[in-house]
Amino acid sequence: METILVVEDKESMAAMLKETLEAEGYKVIPARDAAKGIKYLKNGKIDLVLTDLKLPDKNGIDVLKASKEENHLTPVIVMTAFGSVEAAVSAMKEGAFDFITKPFDTDHLIILIKRALETQRLVTENILLKEEVSSRFGLPGIIGKSRNIVDVAQIVQKVAATKTTVLILGESGTGKELFARAIHNLSSRKHYPFVPINCAAIPKALLESELFGHEKGSFTGADARKLGKFQLADKGTIFLDEIGDMDLSIQAKLLRAIEEGEIERVGAITSITLDVRIVAASNKDLEKAVEEKKFREDLFYRLNVFPVRVPPLRERKGDIPLLVEYFINKYCNEMKTPVKNVSKEALDILMGYHWKGNVRELGNTIERAVILCDGEVITPDHFILSKEVVSGPVTAFSSTEGTLESVAKEALRTAETKRISSALHETRGNKSKAAEILQVSYKTLLTKIKEYGIES
Ligand SMILES: Nc1ncnc2c1ncn2[C@@H]1O[C@H](COP(=O)(O)OP(=O)(O)OP(=O)(O)O)[C@@H](O)[C@H]1O
Ligand SMILES: [Mg+2]
Incomplete structure (x- = not known):
C-alpha cells in the first residue's frame, strides 16, 4: 500500500481527499499546515505528496522543496486555486510532478496520482538497473560478461579514480579507446576534456607541435601560436593512441613532460605546468620494441605503471x-x-x-x-x-x-x-x-x- 501525504488546511477538502484516496487503496497521512507536513516528510516513508499551495504558515512550494530535499524521486502534486497560473509555473520549476487546479474532478486527481507513482516506479527501476548493470558487468558502454572482460573492467574501475598513468595493450579493434574513455569518465576529471591523439596518424614533423603546441614564427608555416593537445587536456585526460609508433626524438620530449609535469611549446622560452592524466595505448609489443631500440626503455617504464591488457575477441x-x-x-x-x-x-x-x-x-x-x-x-x-x-x-x-x-x-x-x-x-x-x-x-x-x- 502506498502512502500519500496530504497537506491541506481546509477541513472539508481534507476530509474529501482522505475518503477518496483511501477508497482507492492508498494510506493517507493528513497534515494541516506546512510545518506538520514537513515533519512527516522527515519522519516517515512517503510515496507521494499532495499539497495545497496556500497554507496557513508557509506555502506548498516550501513543502515541495522539503520533499525534494528528503528524496528527490518522491513525486509531488500541487493543488492550486483557479487562475493562479504563475504559482503553478513556479511549482513546476521547483520540480513538482504536476499541478491540479481547484475545483477538480476526483477521477482526474486519481489518474494523476497513478501516473506519478508509475513514473516514479519506472525511474527508480531504471536507476537500479543501471547500477546493477555497471556493478555486475563492469563499465557502461562496454559490452561483455565473460570473465576475461569483467576482470579488465574491474581493474579499470579501480585505477580510474587515481591519477596513475595507464597503458592499455591489446590487438587492433579490441576496445582500447573505449576503455580509455571509460577511465576518463569514471574519474573526477570527467568534466574536463578527454583529448585523444593518434600518434601513428600524424607525420613526425608535426607531432611535436600537435602535442606541445608552438609559438608564432617558430618554424615555416607557424603563422599563429598554437595550443598543443597537452594544454587542451589540462585538468583532463590525454589519450596517446598508438604510442608504439611515436618517433624516438618525440619520445624524449614526452618523457620530459611526464617527469617534470610541464611542457614546452616549440619555439617557446618558458615552460607551462599542467595537470594532465596520461592514458596510452598500443597494439604493438612495446617490450619487444624496447629490445629492438625502437622505444625508449625509460619512457616504457614511465608509461607501464599500470598496464591493462584488453583480451582479443x-x-x-x-x-x-x-x-x-x-x-x-x-x-x-x-x-x-x-x-x-x-x-x-x-x-x-x-x-x-x-x-x-x-x-x-x-x-x-x-x-x-x-x-x-x-x-x-x-x-x-x-x-x-x-x-x-x-x-x-x-x-x-x-x-x-x-x-x-x-x-x-x-x-x-x-x-x-x-x-x-x-x-x-x-x-x-x-x-x-x-x-x-x-x-x-x-x-x-x-x-x-x-x-x-x-x-x-
Ligand atoms: N566491449 C565492447 N562493447 C561494445 N563495443 C565495443 C567493445 N569493444 C570495442 N567496441 C567497438 O569496437 C570498435 C573498436 O573499438 P576501439 O576503437 O576502442 O578499439 P581499439 O582497440 O582502440 O582499436 P585500434 O587498435 O584499431 O585503434 C569501436 O566502434 C567500439 O565502440
Ligand atoms: Mg584505437
Whole structure:
C-alpha cells in the first residue's frame, strides 16, 4: 500500500481527499499546515505528496522543496486555486510532478496520482538497473560478461579514480579507446576534456607541435601560436593512441613532460605546468620494441605503471552473442529498420570465426549483414568474411599461428563453449541437468561457464 501525504488546511477538502484516496487503496497521512507536513516528510516513508499551495504558515512550494530535499524521486502534486497560473509555473520549476487546479474532478486527481507513482516506479527501476548493470558487468558502454572482460573492467574501475598513468595493450579493434574513455569518465576529471591523439596518424614533423603546441614564427608555416593537445587536456585526460609508433626524438620530449609535469611549446622560452592524466595505448609489443631500440626503455617504464591488457575477441567468445545482439540493435536503430534476428547457423559461424579484427570487425560484419538482409532473419548468406576461416565452425580450430599448446587450448575452448551452450539450451538453463548430460560435476560446469563467459 502506498502512502500519500496530504497537506491541506481546509477541513472539508481534507476530509474529501482522505475518503477518496483511501477508497482507492492508498494510506493517507493528513497534515494541516506546512510545518506538520514537513515533519512527516522527515519522519516517515512517503510515496507521494499532495499539497495545497496556500497554507496557513508557509506555502506548498516550501513543502515541495522539503520533499525534494528528503528524496528527490518522491513525486509531488500541487493543488492550486483557479487562475493562479504563475504559482503553478513556479511549482513546476521547483520540480513538482504536476499541478491540479481547484475545483477538480476526483477521477482526474486519481489518474494523476497513478501516473506519478508509475513514473516514479519506472525511474527508480531504471536507476537500479543501471547500477546493477555497471556493478555486475563492469563499465557502461562496454559490452561483455565473460570473465576475461569483467576482470579488465574491474581493474579499470579501480585505477580510474587515481591519477596513475595507464597503458592499455591489446590487438587492433579490441576496445582500447573505449576503455580509455571509460577511465576518463569514471574519474573526477570527467568534466574536463578527454583529448585523444593518434600518434601513428600524424607525420613526425608535426607531432611535436600537435602535442606541445608552438609559438608564432617558430618554424615555416607557424603563422599563429598554437595550443598543443597537452594544454587542451589540462585538468583532463590525454589519450596517446598508438604510442608504439611515436618517433624516438618525440619520445624524449614526452618523457620530459611526464617527469617534470610541464611542457614546452616549440619555439617557446618558458615552460607551462599542467595537470594532465596520461592514458596510452598500443597494439604493438612495446617490450619487444624496447629490445629492438625502437622505444625508449625509460619512457616504457614511465608509461607501464599500470598496464591493462584488453583480451582479443577469440579469448572471450562467450561475449559474441551479446555483442551480436548489441550491434544488430545499434545498426537497425541507425537504419530505422525493425530489429532483426540472427539464425542459429549464422551465430555458429560468428562463434567459430577467428576475428582477427576483433570487436571492430564483428561490428562491421553485422552492419553489412543488416544492410544486406531484406527479411527479418540474418543468415550466413549475409556475411562477408574472409574465406580462410569461414567454411564452417570447425575451421575455427585451424589456426595459422601460435604454439601447438595455444591452438589446442583455443580449440578446446571453442568446442566446449559450443557444447555447454547447447546443453544449457536443451535444459532451458538448468545447470545441474546440463552437468548430468555433459557428465561433469556441477562445480566443473560452473567454472567453465564462468571462464568462457557463457550466457545461461
Ligand atoms: N566491449 C565492447 N562493447 C561494445 N563495443 C565495443 C567493445 N569493444 C570495442 N567496441 C567497438 O569496437 C570498435 C573498436 O573499438 P576501439 O576503437 O576502442 O578499439 P581499439 O582497440 O582502440 O582499436 P585500434 O587498435 O584499431 O585503434 C569501436 O566502434 C567500439 O565502440
Ligand atoms: Mg584505437
